[in-house]
Amino acid sequence: MAVNDKKRGRPRAKQTQLSADVVLGMAKSLMKSEGKVPSIRLLAKELNVDPMAIYHYFKNKNALLESLTSSLVEEIYQPSQNADWQQELLHLSVSYIELLREYRGLLTTMLSMKSGGPAHVFTSRYLALIRPLELSERIEKDCLDLLADYLHGFALSISCCEDQSLIKTDMIKGPMSLIVASLEASKSN
Numbered sequence: 001m002a003v004n005d006k007k008r009g010r011p012r013a014k015q016t017q018l019s020a021d022v023v024l025g026m027a028k029s030l031m032k033s034e035g036k037v038p039s040i041r042l043l044a045k046e047l048n049v050d051p052m053a054i055y056h057y058f059k060n061k062n063a064l065l066e067s068l069t070s071s072l073v074e075e076i077y078q079p080s081q082n083a084d085w086q087q088e089l090l091h092l093s094v095s096y097i098e099l100l101r102e103y104r105g106l107l108t109t110m111l112s113m114k115s116g117g118p119a120h121v122f123t124s125r126y127l128a129l130i131r132p133l134e135l136s137e138r139i140e141k142d143c144l145d146l147l148a149d150y151l152h153g154f155a156l157s158i159s160c161c162e163d164q165s166l167i168k169t170d171m172i173k174g175p176m177s178l179i180v181a182s183l184e185a186s187k188s189n
Contacts, residue, residue: 018049020057020067027068028103036105037065069110069118072103076122085129086180092125093151093176097169100155107155122148130183139186147179 026046030038040061044051058064077095079088100107110118126144135143151172158167 018047018053018057023047023054023057023064024068024071027064028072031068031072031103031105034105037068037109040064065109065113066115066117069106069113070121072099072106073110073118073121075099076125079125079129081128085132089126089129089180090173090176092122092129093147093172094169096122096151097155097158097172100151101158101164101169104159107152107159111152119148133183133187135183135186139183143179143183143186146182150175150179 023043026043027038030042030046038046040051040054044054047054054064058067073096076099077091079085079092123144126147127140130140130143154167154172158164161167
């Protein structure tokens with residue numbers, strides 16, 4: 001009978017280099033390779049710890065999920081406030097699409113979550129970009145909804161396509177120009 005080297009419960013500081021950042025790093029790596037959020041058991045196995053050790057850093061799987069998705073979305077492009085807002089919105093959108101392409105299970109995971117933490121990152125960057133246009137809150141929200149639905153649909157088409165190389169990220173330039181034109185036209189309303 002083999003002896004299990006993994007210790008149950010809280011990891012001891014001298015015995016492990018485990019931390020919330022290490023757990024998140026492994027979760028990101030596994031999500032990238034597996035195309036879905038890893039289970040606590042798989043994470044623990046890859047980190048060579050007891051699954052209960054992960055709960056020392058994250059109170060439950062939902063807390064881990066929230067931290068993982070928020071951490072990933074934080075990696076999207078941070079627009080410059082002093083640049084052309086139209087180009088910055090395109091860069092932000094392309095960055096978001098590339099993140100969703102790289103982490104295939106991220107979109108499905110975010111859409112199934114009850115919290116809006118990850119969405120808040122994109123939303124705050126979008127709002128900061130269009131604030132100088134002085135649009136009504138309704139138009140800001142309507143355009144955000146349109147943009148999010150378009151980007152999520154585009155990302156979904158990538159994930160459904162057998163040959164993902166057929167769907168190039170720069171294909172969003174035309175539709176994005178329509179969204180930008182809509183925002184420009186809304187300035188006068």
